[in-house]
Amino acid sequence: MKYLVFAAGVISATAAHAELPELTVYTYDSFVSDWGPGPVIEAEFEKTCGCDLKLVAAGDGASLLARVRLEGARSDADVVLGLDTNLTAAATETGLFAPHAVQADFDLPIDWSDEIFVPYDWGYFAFVHEADVTAPVNFRELAESEMRIVIQDPRSSTPGLGLLMWVKAAYGAQAGDIWAGLSDNIVTVTKGWSEAYGLFLEGEADMVLSYTTSPAYHLIAEEDASKAAALFDEGHYLQIEVAGKLAATDQPDLADAFLEFMVGEAFQSAIPTTNWMYPAVTPASGLPDGFETLVQPDRALLVPAAEAPSVRDEALAEWLGALSQ
């Protein structure tokens, strides 16, 4: 264990040099990666805040909440960024989060009036397929088709849970039947988004559960127009990603400043081509070229945050029941 002590010594020695106040933001892993929004957002915020912004990765959104609950009131985090509306009720219930004071004109498909959490981006779940394939137009047609899909497990993946809520929001009590109908279309269920998307690109499935914005990545970053998202007439389930300030933060002013920054131009204009989601406040420059080609759902579906936990448990039981036959 000697090296542990040694490493701890080295770290605390370097920490002692930092004189700027430090704002710690917990977020999901893909946010901090070199290809996510993290690097540019850190640079932009540090230009003005007179602080050191420390982004800490903790798995995905659900792991993030588990991490904060694990640390409780003694958490090092000042801000948590990356929860979604499926998690905000549980997060609020912990009592660990404090109300925000952000006033912004959100460009969301729904009205936003949460006292604690501030949205920073959003997107619609959708099945992505090769553009030259004729996709079904709703879940019933999908179930009757020969289309093979790969989805994520709702117990280990945010999109997987999103699909669960989507079917539930669209079909309510009939959701179990829909899943029973879909079961022979499902090639397999993966642990996370990356595995599922990888399988789709390898040709293992005709469609993969992802976002309506996924084709934008291929179009803009790879100049490849071969991917498309299937437009479903039941409407598409929304994912709204939010951030919140922790009540026990030792940097409340910096945390507030960060939340303000988050809905501002610099942050929001980085979102479309790093997180590949829609910005919560459309930047003055508008969306990047290519986003206008994306499908626009007619209806946005969303289970209200307060009902999400109970709906979630019921939907999971139906899903397991239908697919474990």
Add this chain to the structure above:
Amino acid sequence: MAGRAQPVTPAPGVGAAVLVAALILGTLVAVALRAEGGRGLGPADWAAVRFTLLQAALSALFSVALAVPVARALARRRFAGRRVLIVLLGAPFILPVIVAVLGLLAVFGRSGWISDALGLVGVPPVQIYGLHGVVLAHVFFNLPLATRLILQGWQEIPAERFRLAAQLGAGPRAIRRLLEYPMLAQTVPGVMAVVFAICLTSFAVALTLGGGPRATTIELAIYQAFRFDFDLGRAALLGCIQIALTGAAALAALSVARGDGLGDGLDRPLQRWDALSRIALGLDTLVIALAVLFLLLPLAAIIVAGVPGLPLLPVSVLVAAGNSVVVAGLSTLLLLLLAVPMALAVAVGWSQGVELAGLLGLAVSPLVIGTGLFVIIRPLADPTALALPVTALVNALMALPFALRILVPSARQVVDRHGPLAVSLDMAGMPFLRRIAVPRMRAQIGFAAGLTAALSMGDLGVIALFADAERATLPLQVYRLMGAYRMEAAAGAALLLLILSVALFWILDRGGRWHAET
């Protein structure tokens, strides 16, 4: 063995075993203590336990059943490239799960090479998803390990026995009855237990190839308890079930087979008079060819997919590769500090307790140990700052069971053969360790170090729980690239990982044998 005078004291090894057990069980307790209520185990959890047992038992059965003919063929044939082949066969074992799965599917998937080839002659594609897919993937991961363990058993049959059998005119069937079956009866239970234990903690492989929530394993139930329900009590309880199952399998195996191992001597010349017939040669050639195809085709797929991605690798991936090499080095060092004293303690008579403590590393859920360490470290230091050393520690614990399987037989041999002389020369303790034990166990130490370094390179481990942007390892960067749609670059990074892992293994394993004499 002598009654009391021993060339080494078991104290450091027993201390290391206690430390390992305390660390692993301590993380479990730490998680359990943080629990706030919870609902205990439900029917779904028990279904997960049943499925886990089923798939692990089948995987162990098939891995070993297929490993026996492969090991037999490798044991009685010498051919150019055999040594390289044995190293390469170990590669599936050290690959990150996601990479290996994509490689497997490139060959066996619905649009994989085999399905494509079948399509040319009008046969429908292979149906890979289901219980058989889970078993296939686990055989892919574990066949090489099982083969090496059983191969060792074959080579521990003294050459004189084969000579005697040949002199008596024993044919292949008599050889099997006289020599091979008794050896297999000794070796096979231990190998099955190890493979069984590895498969107990499988999650992503089982789910992906199992085709859906029917293939829910205990590890997935732990994952669900932790991140979906935040029910730490249930997570700890499921962790205990994993440990209990591994412990039961290990005890059963230890009671049947003592001192089997991966050990030394892959190149010991062994004259076999029973293998000269043309049928035997043809059969062995076929078996080796099939094993090579099965294990190397997915690797070939990974290489083919990765080459175009290599030039796309950003600097951060290279930095992560550097981090991974450092973690692997640290992990290897830690492992040797634990495993060598533990192997010697086993050799001087502390077998059951020390070996059991060593096996715990296989049994423990990475999520539970990571979370537990996080809870333990947090009051003392910033866990993120310690991400790399903690990853190295956990990787060392996970490699410990394999290292002990490798080191224990040779430690026993060194203590039995050289112990009394060393004791009479008053060189017990450090002089024995430095002058006799380590030089004599050099080849095994090299092999164990190589395996640990390679496992550590490839394992995502607990880094994902602790990491920030600067402290990523190579497997984590592979996942991050995939998570950012950059599948081609991810394939390149995976290839880099494969190359580095195999290279590290090769260097350490060869290093152990470089000057090996007698």
Add this chain to the structure above:
Amino acid sequence: MLKLERLVIDNGGFLLSADLSATAGAKYAVIGPSGAGKSTLIGGIAGFHPIKSGHILWQGAEITDALPGKRPVAMLFQDGNLFPHLSVEQNIELGIDPDLRLSPDDQERVAQAIHRVGLAGLGTRRPAALSGGQQSRAALARVLVQGRPLLMLDEPFAALGPALKADMLDLVDTLVRESGATLLMVSHDPADARRIADEVILVAEGIAHPPQPTAKLLDDPPPALRAYLGAPDLP
């Protein structure tokens, strides 16, 4: 003088009793039927088996519980007397310092010992590159530099041919004479005993009997020994 006082040695459940003394500087052969406890006796004196009761004294000092390496004993086993990965020189150096840290004087002693046993020029070789007889000589050179007053041989030359074995026994005889050490030598060959030993310790049925002059014992063996020696050896 080596004194074994009502000694009971426990070799994994097999008990051997001994109540005898041996004169310093004398040479003893330990003979007796197979399985009677010859190796147990010298293994017990050398410290490899637990002592159930009684005492071992050397020159009046108690060594019953001393660690094997701390006893005044040098021992050669049936086999494995050399470490195969160390050179002949290093194997001999172990007799002076187990950690191989030798002064120039020590190195001189090693060189002399190598010369004395007739291995000059072979010091850098590994044991595998020596013949069986040369290996025995190397082991004896180490015994020489160890300079312990008690030498125990557990049939180290058993695998050698008769002529070579006789050579080795003569070398042992010379070395022991020069150093004044006390020799205890397990043997199953009465000829060995006649060749070298002043007295014989008979071990039979779990008891080590007090020494008796070699010729007297072998010429007029007691029943237990007679059965072992068989008729042809009787005069």
